[in-house]
Amino acid sequence: MVTTAPDTLIRTNLDFLRRHPPFDRMEGEALHFLGERLATAFYPADSEILMPEDGPPSFFYIVYRGKVQARQVGGVAVTEYATLTLGPGEGFPIGAISAGRPSTNGYLAVEDTYCFQLPAADFLHLQEISPSFQLFCTRYIASLLNQSREQLQIQFSQRAAEQQTMTTSLSSLVKKAPVFVPPGLSTRTALEKMVEAGVGCMAVAGDDDKPVGVLTQSDILKRIVLPGFDLARPIADVMTAPPHTLGSNASAYDAALEMATHGVRHILVVDAEDKLKGVISERDLFALQRIGLRQIRSSIESAADVQALQRASQDIRQLALNLLAQGIGAEQLTQFISALNDALTRRIIELNLDRHDLYGVEYAWLAFGSEGRHEQTLSTDQDNGIIYVLPEWADKEPLKLRLLEFARDVNNDLASCGFPLCTGNIMASNPDLCLTIDEWRERFGTWIREPHPEALLNATIFFDFRVLFGDEKLAYKLRHWLLSMTGGNPAFLKAMATNALDVSPPLGKIRDFVIDDDPKYPGTIDLKKFGARLFVDAARVLALRTGVEATSTVQRLRQGGGRIGMPAEELAAMADGFHFIQLLRLRHQHLDTDHGAPGDNRVKPDDLNELDRRILKEAFRQARKIQLRLKLDYQI
């Protein structure tokens, strides 16, 4: 009897596994389950195997040959080690895959490496059928300092936003000309001047305007009143010398650090020649941070009612405006708008859960469209839905009614916090969008099987789903199913690609730009329709084709484009183009639109400065490039 080819290969897998813990102790049946499902992949030295941006991992990896290094990504320590090298027989990422969340480490091949890969669902099943493996994984996870992904993300985005406000230079923070006295002045006169000027800190400087010391209000009690200091003596005898100074180019962050390090509340600001330019107090820095990300976030999380959340949503807008004015990049800005809006939505849901008892119901609140892609601007309306599991013992109608009532309240609260109700009724309170996982599959399946124009339009909205609250695993299952349906379906992908190519970049043959011929908006370009969407639609086709789980356009480009061999520089240029268009949209919405017309994406190229016009042209060229790629790939 001849051994079949799969048997031969499974046997080689098993031979390897039996030599390495914890597989050497694995129950026979479970070991065989594992052995017949392990596929082998090759990663050349210095290549990425798995990164946090990849989203919840699709595979559990076991190093077969070579070396893999686990590296902390970002500066926040989750584990005790900074890097860890894994060799043959060692598996990763156990924690992330068990929890169905993105890995906190980046995994890189440090030499030419072969890895066994087990699909995530099989990994979870393996834990169920193998007590020894489950024990191994549980111990492994317990040994990690368990910090959730949410906490990490908060820290990252907070830092991004805070660094932006805290990078303001001290020269722009100094509002008043400095009040100072010469060192020889009597202490009494100096104190009188302090009262007169209403300052909490008196700087002391010589004739050359160079500061030599400082006296603060808190010094007065300890150094003058209590010891009975003679007020006729010069201030030089009682001041703190030398004072803490910083150059006017130093940042607010530097000042905060200096204050924290030395335990002082004032910093003297000097120019390049060491001349006194002003005084910065702790309170000045505090004012700067009043609408910082951390503050808004904590006010959202502690909000007791919708009124408090309404204030927070105003603050989000104000902060966005400040950051835009300071020139923060579109990527960071949309990321943190997205992070804050997520937090706001979660809090609204939590508040509503007090009134709606959904205990024990497996469900998740989904965001679609731009919110699903983490790309919403401040003038986007609601696009949401619900996915839930119908327990065998439950009646569907009552459960669905409960979910719908809950969704209606959440939708209304979101509307009162500045997310307008969706005119197309793409909202969780719509019975058509509050569906079980099977119903969602059926709906998606119909669109994929019969890609008529309306189905394709739906796909562009609903396939970009993301969980805002609830059980992430539901969406994860749906996504895996969706990608398995679209990946091997060239007809559907071609239809999606054709749809994505419906609109071309507005690049003119004679003039730089083709402007809208709608007489209502003379000389304008709609940057959503003729800009951002070109990238978004093309990236979605790429993601559905290559099985990328991420929903954000840039991630889809990066990962999907990488998989079909597009050079990294080319993809980076496309991402830059997309970011620039997003930035123009945001700038236009927040800075230029006084009338507050929601969703105004119309920009007049003639109003842009020369540099922006050139970059915009280049951005459109990048859009044309990615469209060209689609045309070639699908022969459209």
Added chain:
Amino acid sequence: MSWLSRLLPGSGPDLSPEQQASLAAITRHPGPDLGRSHFETRYVIVNAESRPMDGGGQRLIGVGAVAINRGLLHPAESFRAELASAPADALLGLLHFIAKAPLVVYNAPFNQGILERGFEQNLGNVPAMEWLDLMVIMPSLYPERIAGQASMDAWLSAFGIERLDRHDAVLEALAVAQLHQVALARAKAQGLNAPQDLLESQTSRKWLRGS
């Protein structure tokens, strides 16, 4: 069967109606788009098992094959057949497993030659296939490792690939498949993104070598 008899009308192997239908099904099957990326291409790695014939030459006695799909080598995606009892069915099985995917071998003059002869003798005309020979491609992708033509063992040991059993056609195909994964990684880095690119590079390389 002499080479002349094949040219005579009505000659060639006798295939049953089922076998003919099976062969026709493969011929009808649309071939893959060779301009797609490696990630989207299913490659089939084949290895021929042969025995010396009386009077010289080699006779095909078995085949082993494994596939690489989306960069992954999965145990279920493999094939083995012996030609002893029903060679036509064995080779039809192989053609169905290949499903017109581009083929990868080490040492085409031997493997491709003996397989093509086997197809011709047992099935008559079979659809044309694309063959990639790692013996030709590897030195152009990794000239810093081995510059010229080298043995399969030399390349396997350069990348630490174990040759588990040289008498098992499936395990031999497995070793070549692992080598092909290495080849694909470098090909992509060099901008040779699709099977088409590798085939072209192979042709120019053969041309240069004058073979």
